[in-house]
Amino acid sequence: MLNPEIQKNLIAEGRNFIKSFSASPYDNFVSDQQLKLPQPPLVKAPMTEQALPLPRNFEDLDLRQDFIALLTERRSSRVYTQQPISLLQLSFMLWATQGIKDIRGKSYATLRTVPSGGARHGFETYLLVQHVEGLQPGAYHYLPLGHQLEFLHAVEDLPAAISLSLEGQSWASKASVVFYWSFLPYRCEWRYGIWAHRVALIDAGHVGQNLYLACAALGLGTCAIAAFDLAVCDALFGLDGEEEFTVYASPVGTISPADQKSEKAFYQFVEDEGL
Numbered sequence: 001m002l003n004p005e006i007q008k009n010l011i012a013e014g015r016n017f018i019k020s021f022s023a024s025p026y027d028n029f030v031s032d033q034q035l036k037l038p039q040p041p042l043v044k045a046p047m048t049e050q051a052l053p054l055p056r057n058f059e060d061l062d063l064r065q066d067f068i069a070l071l072t073e074r075r076s077s078r079v080y081t082q083q084p085i086s087l088l089q090l091s092f093m094l095w096a097t098q099g100i101k102d103i104r105g106k107s108y109a110t111l112r113t114v115p116s117g118g119a120r121h122g123f124e125t126y127l128l129v130q131h132v133e134g135l136q137p138g139a140y141h142y143l144p145l146g147h148q149l150e151f152l153h154a155v156e157d158l159p160a161a162i163s164l165s166l167e168g169q170s171w172a173s174k175a176s177v178v179f180y181w182s183f184l185p186y187r188c189e190w191r192y193g194i195w196a197h198r199v200a201l202i203d204a205g206h207v208g209q210n211l212y213l214a215c216a217a218l219g220l221g222t223c224a225i226a227a228f229d230l231a232v233c234d235a236l237f238g239l240d241g242e243e244e245f246t247v248y249a250s251p252v253g254t255i256s257p258a259d260q261k262s263e264k265a266f267y268q269f270v271e272d273e274g275l
């Protein structure tokens, strides 16, 4: 256990970090955008030579559309039945979380299915695919401009890699696919400087929530994950940990209504400890 005094100081640092985003102490701040420095690219360049086009015929999906029911049914699911999902379902989830609908200017901003402060969209999407029809298992990168996927590499013992990357949360290793989102700070800092990080923290929530809603519409299960191993995730996708690093993850899997009982067991400790 950490020394209680050190623990207390770390918590205070965390609080100060959040509060330090207040505008007033930095009224004279000048951003790189105001200094007319070159704008960073809107998306990361492809990492390989090949791009797999993703299907866009979302009208063929049997989507649940009742918005009230979707909000009511949205929940974190941690028990997966290990059935394959279709490429169209995966394509829909990628579009729902980071899909590009329009571009402003020649390449000033992308407008996507999620909102983002200043339309900076500082994230990239990576996947560990286990059971998706038509895709070989392994690591992938989403190319949102062309709505394509690129295959990065095979991964030895995928279930173990997923569990290790998510701090030993081994239930996630039964997912059909795991989403990992990285953050490229300068994409946001160019415009927002020291406030970029507040925007990024808020923006990540939009991405995660759209995945929850897309899964609810598809009848699939997901669970947001903040307890991931940063170094392991970064290494899986070749991220340098400085200009790009992992900030969020979400396994997605097929679910069965019968498993809701096991989901309830997740909170059994509340009963056991009389909380």
Ligand SMILES: Cc1cc2nc3c(=O)[nH]c(=O)nc-3n(C[C@H](O)[C@H](O)[C@H](O)COP(=O)(O)O)c2cc1C
Pocket: 074, 075, 076, 077, 078, 169, 223, 224, 225, 226, 227, 228
């Ligand atoms: C930012 C964030 C991080 C989370 N991290 C984890 C996690 O690492 N492991 C986990 O099992 N659940 C995680 N969750 C899921 C929460 O435990 C879950 O949302 C909460 O218990 C409420 O349940 P519900 O989503 O079914 O409403 C996370 C949720 C969010 C929004």
